[in-house]
Amino acid sequence: MAPASEAEAAEAVRDGGPFEIVGGGARLALGRPVEAAPLSTLRLDAVTLYEPQALTLVAGAGARLDAIEAMLAAEGQRLPFEPMDPRPLLGSDGPLTLGGVAATNASGPRRIQAGACRDSLIGVRLVDGRGTVLKNGGRVMKNVTGYDLVKLMCGAYGVLGLLTEVAFKLQPIPETSATLVLRGLDEARAIAALSMALGSPFDVTGAAHAAGETLARIEGFEASVAYRAAELRKALAAFGEAEIVMDDPARWAAVRDATPLAGAQGAVWRLSLRPSDGPKAVAALREAGAAQDALYDWGGGLVWLLTPEDGDAGAAAIRAEVSRRGGHATLFRAGQATRRAVAPFHPEPAPVAALSAGLRAKFDPAGKLNPGRMAP
Numbered sequence: 001m002a003p004a005s006e007a008e009a010a011e012a013v014r015d016g017g018p019f020e021i022v023g024g025g026a027r028l029a030l031g032r033p034v035e036a037a038p039l040s041t042l043r044l045d046a047v048t049l050y051e052p053q054a055l056t057l058v059a060g061a062g063a064r065l066d067a068i069e070a071m072l073a074a075e076g077q078r079l080p081f082e083p084m085d086p087r088p089l090l091g092s093d094g095p096l097t098l099g100g101v102a103a104t105n106a107s108g109p110r111r112i113q114a115g116a117c118r119d120s121l122i123g124v125r126l127v128d129g130r131g132t133v134l135k136n137g138g139r140v141m142k143n144v145t146g147y148d149l150v151k152l153m154c155g156a157y158g159v160l161g162l163l164t165e166v167a168f169k170l171q172p173i174p175e176t177s178a179t180l181v182l183r184g185l186d187e188a189r190a191i192a193a194l195s196m197a198l199g200s201p202f203d204v205t206g207a208a209h210a211a212g213e214t215l216a217r218i219e220g221f222e223a224s225v226a227y228r229a230a231e232l233r234k235a236l237a238a239f240g241e242a243e244i245v246m247d248d249p250a251r252w253a254a255v256r257d258a259t260p261l262a263g264a265q266g267a268v269w270r271l272s273l274r275p276s277d278g279p280k281a282v283a284a285l286r287e288a289g290a291a292q293d294a295l296y297d298w299g300g301g302l303v304w305l306l307t308p309e310d311g312d313a314g315a316a317a318i319r320a321e322v323s324r325r326g327g328h329a330t331l332f333r334a335g336q337a338t339r340r341a342v343a344p345f346h347p348e349p350a351p352v353a354a355l356s357a358g359l360r361a362k363f364d365p366a367g368k369l370n371p372g373r374m375a376p
Helices: 006-015 065-074 098-103 149-153 187-198 222-235 249-256 275-287 311-324 336-341 350-363
Strands: 019-022 037-040 047-051 056-060 121-127 133-137 162-169 176-183 204-210 213-220 243-246 267-272 293-297 302-307 328-333
Touching: 006 037, 006 121, 006 133, 006 162, 047 065, 056 065, 056 098, 065 098, 098 162, 121 149, 133 149, 176 187, 176 222, 187 204, 187 213, 187 222, 187 275, 187 293, 204 249, 213 222, 213 249, 222 243, 249 293, 267 311, 275 293, 275 302, 275 311, 302 311, 311 328
Parallel strands: 019 037
Antiparallel strands: 047 056, 056 162, 121 133, 121 162, 176 213, 176 243, 204 213, 204 293, 267 302, 267 328, 293 302
């Protein structure tokens, strides 16, 4: 089913279901498998409003991300949060959509400076599980009362509502960028270097460690970037001699999409930890045989972890280690058997779990939308 309007989408949800919400199909392997009829947003693809001078975009949830990014680039603008393309890692295909980006809060390396997807999302329209059309936010940032639907829906994986329209604030594309590349650092030393870079006054917009390279990115006007890169290179001298590479989007696309892990066999986990704890957790999991390779983003706060696909046992070890350090672990890629056996999202504390269940009961009491996707 592929409704051509919000009214058709509301009627479909009101009269039918349960449904698996589908955009371009690139993210269907995230979370637990859903046994339901597909409900596609691809025909909800109109750009309702684009005001370059106001740095504002409003478009249907089915709008293709590549088309939107090309339209913005023609005006020298971009989505600030550098949305990840999960297809290399998941082995999926199909177009990425704005609704899928918002539903999964897909955020890339620039999150450390520009914030996550939910920080740029300023408005949503959606159909809840009763078939009622709801809206929240708009073209500008504002205070809200009651439910902040914008924040609730961003990262809810479609279990609270079918997004039909999203509004984003935008960002100018900077004149140039420079990447400082350090080589040969072990993981703990690399994270220490990135922490120093992020604590510097040089406005780092990317900080990652992958495939033997430790990377710090600076963006802005050409003269400013040249000065800040040179000064940051001096500040990092204790960690080695950094190479300065100008305008290198391919290197950051690989970090954004975790492509160094894409072709490797095994499950992939997404860990959120204090940066200083990342290397320690990975080392402990390697010693226990529950980890193979790792890629660090967000200065070490995000760890992409490649693990053997051994079901509950490996998941228990990972979650125990991450919980011990106050973080959380999400199963991002795995085979069908593991996805059915292992809870995809980190267990919530009882009070939070009660709030989550209450929200699902409020927005989708009959469980029509993506049933089971976020199930514990």
